[in-house]
Amino acid sequence: MLRFLRPVIARMTLPLGRALARIGISANVVTLVGTFGAVAAALGLLPLGELYIGAVVVTVFVLFDMLDGAVARASGRESRWGAFLDSTLDRLTDAAVLCGLAVWFYTGGEDRLLGGLALYCMATGFAVSYIKARAEGLGVNCDVGVAERSERLIIALTATGLAGLGVPYVLAGGLWLLALLNTVTVGQRLIETRARLTEPGGPAGAGDRQPAGGAGGQG
Template sequence: MLKLLRPAVTRLLTPLGRALVRRGIGPDAVTAIGTLGTVVSALFFFPMGLLTAGALVITVFVLFDLLDGVVARLGGGGGSTWGAFLDSTLDRVADAAIFSGLILYFIADGDALLAGVTLFALVAGLLVSYAKARAEGLGLTCDVGLAERPERLVVVLVAACFSGLGVPYLLAAGMWLLAAAGAVTVVQRVVHVHRQTRER
């Protein structure tokens, strides 16, 4: 579903991308701004318990992940290899900030269990990304799995947003779901890579 929505969102962001290109702003700058905004928002709003505000502001900055691609295609400069590396690296920084902000929120709320579950979800998400990067570095494919980054972001931001609006148990359910889905995805990718290595 998210892959089907991506072209539509990209079309909506194209006018803004053109405006940035005209002002000499390249995709690398867009990537950096999006990451900085996500990190600051997550570590400011979430620990204070402002879950809805944090989720909404972070969502705006997450869209920069699509906008940098639009700017690059429209001629905003930036080497594609370097841009891809920078984008992937800063994605991990943004993810870590989002989950760290929630961990701090749970700790402040006295909920050690959910803090631990969220930490597990963070580590599992990082392993999902690492497994793919390592496999591709070895010349293998690894585009499999239940929960890739877009799905994880949707779950965590929707859960945080509606939890802040008073929907009970939603944030807890979201964290447990992400922890389980992350673990399953890591196993799926390990199995997928193992099968490829046996076929060689």
């Protein structure tokens, strides 16, 4: 849904990416700092009920993490390893946000239903990424769905931040919306992958390649 913004974001981040590259900071360092800062904030603040400040700090580190591509382009060091590392560590950030919310709901938030819903959102978010990666590992593209990673993270962080400001029902509404969008996206990607793998002239033998634990690039 936000795919059309990617070229705009790339142009906006390029000057700062060049500045970081000039002082010797690599794209992988940007990825690691952004990820571990976001994870630390999510797991350190959200379980304590610090929803607003937690959402703000996580957002800052997520935005910093977005600079890794700009740094790689500015330094001329774009690599498949860097893309793999970034995609893998993104899963940690996503999981940390929802895990932090789940812990809060099961403890101070005292809402086991929403705690379970946060865990469901985390599981289906992993499924969305896994289906795409597994499909690509079988030789087909599965870049479809109403909720990619950017949309999911925006919904979760916006709802969390507004809840921290005292807006009633917004976090529950955000999680229910996220659960719905994740479920729909999983269905869309399963249908798309099945269609591509079973269509005439599809990847030869794709349906037979089922290595144990064979995840694709995004995990």
